Amino acid sequence: xxxxxxxxxxxxxxxxxxxxxxxxxxxxxxxxxxxxxxxxxxxxxxxxxxxxxxxxxxxxxxxxxxxxxxxxxxxxxxxxxxxxxxxxxxxxxxxxxxxxxxxxxxxxxxxxxxxxxxxxxxxxxxxxxxxxxxxxxxxxxxxxxxxxxxxxxxxxxxxxxxxxxxxxxxxxxxxxxxxxxxxxxxxxxxxxxxxxxxxxxxxxxxxxxxxxxxxxxxxxxxxxxxxxxxxxxxxxxxxxxxxxxxxxxxxxxxxxxxxxxxxxxxxxxxxxxxxxxxxxxxxxxxxxxxxxxxxxxxxxxxxxxxxxxxxxxxxxxxxxxxxxxxxxxxxxxxxxxxxxxxxxxxxxxxxxxxxxxxxxxx
Numbered sequence: 001x002x003x004x005x006x007x008x009x010x011x012x013x014x015x016x017x018x019x020x021x022x023x024x025x026x027x028x029x030x031x032x033x034x035x036x037x038x039x040x041x042x043x044x045x046x047x048x049x050x051x052x053x054x055x056x057x058x059x060x061x062x063x064x065x066x067x068x069x070x071x072x073x074x075x076x077x078x079x080x081x082x083x084x085x086x087x088x089x090x091x092x093x094x095x096x097x098x099x100x101x102x103x104x105x106x107x108x109x110x111x112x113x114x115x116x117x118x119x120x121x122x123x124x125x126x127x128x129x130x131x132x133x134x135x136x137x138x139x140x141x142x143x144x145x146x147x148x149x150x151x152x153x154x155x156x157x158x159x160x161x162x163x164x165x166x167x168x169x170x171x172x173x174x175x176x177x178x179x180x181x182x183x184x185x186x187x188x189x190x191x192x193x194x195x196x197x198x199x200x201x202x203x204x205x206x207x208x209x210x211x212x213x214x215x216x217x218x219x220x221x222x223x224x225x226x227x228x229x230x231x232x233x234x235x236x237x238x239x240x241x242x243x244x245x246x247x248x249x250x251x252x253x254x255x256x257x258x259x260x261x262x263x264x265x266x267x268x269x270x271x272x273x274x275x276x277x278x279x280x281x282x283x284x285x286x287x288x289x290x291x292x293x294x295x296x297x298x299x300x301x302x303x304x305x306x307x308x309x310x311x312x313x314x315x316x317x318x319x320x321x322x323x324x325x326x327x328x329x330x331x332x333x334x335x336x337x338x339x340x341x342x343x344x345x346x347x348x349x350x351x352x353x354x355x356x357x358x359x360x361x362x
Contacts, residue, residue, distance in 0.1 A: 003060040003101065004155055006030065008037045009092040010065035011072060011081075018109045019065050022135070022144065029148050031158035052092060060154055061103045062096040064127065067110045071119075083121055094123045103154060107147075108134040142280040149301060269317060269341045270294070273359040275333075277348060285359075287317075298324070306331070316346070335359050 006026055010019045019037060026035045036055040056062070072081025072089070081087045096104050106114060106127060117128040133150075135143040270289035275282045283300040294317070298306035308322035318334040335346035335358070344359035 003058055004034065005055065005059040005061075006035050006151065006155060007055055007059035007062040007092075007096070008035065008065060009062055009089060009096070010037075011067070011070055011089050013072070014067040014069040015065040015109050018067070018135075021140075022063075022065075022107075025144055025148065026151070029152070029157055030155050034155060034158070048088075052088070053095070056092070056095050056099065056102070059096075059102060061105065061151060062093075063105050063107045064093055064096075065107045065109055066112050066115070068112050070112065070115075082124075090121060090124065093127060094121075097124070097126050104130055106130055106132040108132050110137070139280055141278070142282065145282075146301065269312065269337075269344075271361065273344070273361060275348065275357060276360060277355055277357040282348075282357075298322075317344070333357070 008019050008023060008026075010016065023035050023037050036059065070082070070089070072087065074080045075084070082090050084090070093104070096102050104127070108114065114132045115128055117125040120128060133143075133147060135147065268289065270287050272284055272286050274284045283298060283305075286297045286299065288295045289312075292312045292314075294310050294312065296308055296310065297304055298308070304325075306322065306324040306327075308319050310317055310319045310321075315338075316334055316336045319332040322331045322333070324331055330349075330351050332349040333346065334349075335344035337344045342361075346357060347354040348357045349355075
């Protein structure tokens with residue numbers, strides 16, 4: 001019989017709602033058939049004792065959920081339920097401890113503390129010497145993520161479907177230069193000025209002709225207008241600049257600016273940054289800056305789990321590519337700083353769904 005299941009032992013009056021939340025997360029990671037939570041997993045017509053025994057034999061890990069009321073209410077003689085022979089929690093934990101090929105993990109919930117050996121029945125005293133794991137309500141998502149990573153070393157994760165059309169968030173547009181933002185207005189003003197100048201010159205020429213008569217002609221019979229470039233001057237220009245590029249080169253705009261260095265990118269945003277989401281530390285990104293562009297590695301509990309690239313637009317850093325290893329979901333982030341890069345606030349994105357987050361320097 002293959003042992004690849006997770007058994008959640010708990011007392012209903014103590015941690016039932018917490019274990020339902022834990023079960024949902026574990027089922028998402030390891031599959032619905034990989035998690036046993038007593039009553040909900042019972043097959044119709046099977047005896048409860050047989051079902052518990054069958055589940056324990058198939059379980060590689062038993063999570064013993066311990067809350068403030070784990071010992072149970074006392075009976076009329078003052079004996080708590082855990083010390084009563086017919087208590088199911090006692091029987092589950094005792095059977096799990098008796099199996100050498102089963103990992104038993106005491107799970108502390110709701111601020112509970114590890115029970116000492118003198119507080120436990122004889123067959124459960126071994127539980128006091130096992131390494132516990134605490135899930136705090138203030139760090140629920142983070143702590144549960146650590147637990148999942150630990151269990152993944154013992155229980156195979158379920159295979160997730162590959163998204164044939166992965167969502168990739170469009171990167172924020174790079175900011176336009178001053179010329180790019182205002183060139184239409186500048187051209188408009190230039191055209192208006194030219195119209196006014198031409199109209200003024202035409203009016204003045206007509207006015208002078210009316211006073212002085214027509215202008216003099218050159219020797220070839222063509223009229224020479226004041227300020228007009230003569231043929232001799234045109235020939236001289238051709239000799240000096242045969243390719244005719246001088247004026248063009250003087251007016252050409254810089255279409256392909258050189259990527260600024262790190263020192264030119266307003267401020268330095270490279271280094272190790274912890275990602276905090278809803279008050280929970282999710283891991284950190286290690287940014288290698290190259291001016292307005294950067295590469296980064298993503299670490300989850302000191303294990304590199306992703307990498308990507310991004311850009312900086314002067315106010316925001318955002319991903320242009322973010323790949324998580326062995327994860328078909330699509331990720332990204334965008335953070336802005338208004339204090340010179342000391343702190344960054346923005347969002348992380350998973351499959352198009354944003355979540356408020358911030359970066360804190362290591």
